[in-house]
Amino acid sequence: MRGVPESHTGWTFLTNHARVLAAIAEDPTTRIRDIAARCRLTERAVQKIVSDLERDGYLTHTRRGRSNTYRVEDGTILRHPAESGLSVADLLALLVEHDTEHRDGLPAAQATANAES
Numbered sequence: 001m002r003g004v005p006e007s008h009t010g011w012t013f014l015t016n017h018a019r020v021l022a023a024i025a026e027d028p029t030t031r032i033r034d035i036a037a038r039c040r041l042t043e044r045a046v047q048k049i050v051s052d053l054e055r056d057g058y059l060t061h062t063r064r065g066r067s068n069t070y071r072v073e074d075g076t077i078l079r080h081p082a083e084s085g086l087s088v089a090d091l092l093a094l095l096v097e098h099d100t101e102h103r104d105g106l107p108a109a110q111a112t113a114n115a116e117s
Contacts, residue, residue, distance in 0.1 A: 016041060020049045021058065021088065022095045024070045031067070058088055 019039040023030060032050070036043045050070075053059040058076050061068040074089035 016045065017049050017053065018091065020046055021053060021072060022092060024059065025072045025092045028070045029067065
């Protein structure tokens with residue numbers, strides 16, 4: 001698991017719901033405690049967010065023994081009227097591109113070009 005950033009005070013551009021959804025999209029078998037550590041939230045807060053996301057159709061889960069496997073419903077549309085027409089998949093694609101750039105130290109397009117050569 002990549003390092004957890006330092007804590008932050010004040011407002012941020014991404015909501016905790018977006019952070020939790022991105023963590024689940026990256027690893028559908030991730031545990032609540034791991035999401036909490038990554039997103040710097042309490043386990044209880046993550047459980048509430050997962051419940052919200054499931055209730056509103058953005059996420060489903062399958063119980064496997066003592067673990068859950070999550071499924072992000074990519075076709076669902078973002079809730080705010082300003083983002084009407086944008087899907088969860090669109091949001092997650094932006095976040096994956098960001099993570100790729102930070103992991104590889106290259107803009108995504110350059111990283112893709114280097115991988116193809």
